[in-house]
Amino acid sequence: MKDHTLPTTLSAWLARLETAHPVGIELGLERVAEVARRMGLFALPLSEQVITVAGTNGKGSTVAMLEALARAHGLTTASYTSPHLLRYNERLRLDGQEADDATLIAGFAAVEAARQGGEPISLSYFEMGTLGALWAIAQQRPELAILEVGLGGRLDAVNIIDPDVAVITTVAQDHAAFLGTDLEGIGREKAGILRAHRPAVLGSTTLPESVRQVAGKLGAEVHALGEAFHREGDGEGWRFRGPALALSALPDPGLPLNNAAAALQALHLAGVVLEADACRRALSGVQLAGRMQWLGPWCLDVGHNPHAAHYVAQRLTALPCTGRTVGLLGMLADKDADGVIAALTPVVDTWVPVSLGGERARTAKDLAERLAFAGVEVWHCAASPADAAGWLAARLAPEDRVLVCGSFFTVAEVLEWYLATRPGPDQTAGQATILEGLR
Structure with a gap:
């Protein structure tokens, strides 16, 4: 060539x-x-x-x-x-x-x-x-x-x-x-x-x-x-x-x-x-984007198996929250969604399952059914991680927090949404921290 x-x-x-x-x-x-x-x-x-x-x-x-x-x-x-x-x-x-x-x-x-x-x-x-x-x-x-x-x-x-x-x-x-x-x-x-x-x-x-x-x-x-x-x-x-x-x-x-x-x-x-x-x-x-990364009340973690979810649950348990902990969950079809849900249930009060795209996609409907079977509350189903983030942003109480997890794809899309909703890369300390963590 x-x-x-x-x-x-x-x-x-x-x-x-x-x-x-x-x-x-x-x-x-x-x-x-x-x-x-x-x-x-x-x-x-x-x-x-x-x-x-x-x-x-x-x-x-x-x-x-x-x-x-x-x-x-x-x-x-x-x-x-x-x-x-x-x-x-x-x-x-x-x-x-x-x-x-x-x-x-x-x-x-x-x-x-x-x-x-x-x-x-x-x-x-x-x-x-x-x-x-x-x-x-x-x-x-x-x-x-x-x-x-x-x-x-x-x-x-x-x-x-x-x-x-x-x-x-x-x-x-x-x-x-x-x-x-x-x-x-x-x-x-x-x-x-x-x-x-x-x-x-x-x-x-x-x-x-x-x-x-x-x-x-x-x-x-x-x-x-x-x-x-x-x-x-x-x-x-x-x-x-x-x-x-x-x-x-x-x-x-x-x-x-x-x-x-x-x-x-x-x-x-x-x-x-x-x-x-x-x-x-x-x-x-040391900084690592997408691993227990806090952006205000939003916690982003790419964990997508039960072992990783147990670690996230332990970390959240050590950080008490006076409001609700909302789980924004998007996973691929070949991952153990039931195991991840079981690991996170003790620390998540309500869930927003989301659909992912691509050949290995799992739908929000599938996740919602699994969550319901586990006996936990499903607050809302969203067509995508970004849609879920926008929906939640308008409804969170000041004392609430959100765990974004289940896949690199889920975290990446919410991170993009978060950056897009900020006024500029240098106008807030939080935004500067995000960008530094990605460099």
Whole structure:
């Protein structure tokens, strides 16, 4: 394919990628590894150190804290995550800043040239994006690259890169169509990111035994929460304790503390000499859009499985509300809606289910029926998350709060609605906080 046929804008590239492969998700490393080889991605290390993060929940928050902690210690960084909320640029961050369009376009062009540089190889949207991001990171050669697995671990495109330290946050049921429902099997897939004789940070005390079995067969160095390192206390003033390091009076980052402890342990194993003041500064300032993100009385969380919903319920329980808590819920059809509803019912007083679009959509009617079966109140059904947000905004009492949850799509649409209803990006402190959290 000649260069003049390639798209020249990021939006055009993304439109092209959405239709370039016959299926949206195709697990397996052969195709993507061959294109990576043609691109020269295996010729030199991607960065001085690579940390790869896998897990059912908590990957994004762990990556955000790893980045914040590393930058607070003066390291140059790159991080790759998925999916995004509002802009594709969110997926790749270089030295704490979202990649610009030109960087992403150059990455896509490099992938396309390699993909067509021999026998043509078809790549999915995610595989193209991953290879493009890895190419961009390789051009920077940062001191630390932090890579988040998109789905599973063993067969995910990110796993073509050998990590120096691997982190597994949690293992729970999600993406059943691809990973099944057996936790031991899911654990083996997540543990596919582990490497022989390299550190493996296990960030949960309830991981299935299969994770340790994979680590044992590889001879990976297991560093498990509650064994090799410890998180002591909850909220403000919690403590981290490892075999050669102890940090006290740590701030609550507003993200899961087990993930914060795993991030600290992973950086320590990557050779970073952790300083207490730098860690406190990083954890007090870390931000992650869509994870227990408060915009006035609106709480946005992308949690879409029961495990994540239980965490949200615990956080809301610790934040009493004098009014009602309204659940604005939109979910995809392949997610465990009943499990999410059961987890959130103790902290939600009334519900507004919404319909989502697309092939995997679940309707507000379906959710309303499930809510009714659970014996909880349905206040209103809405055609979309934005419609629900507008309807609620006109009816909330000053003491009420809204939990927006169930899907990245739900949170993204309400976030767009919220930004559109604000007077301007610099006219209110709240708006500035939102935009800073997305950068």
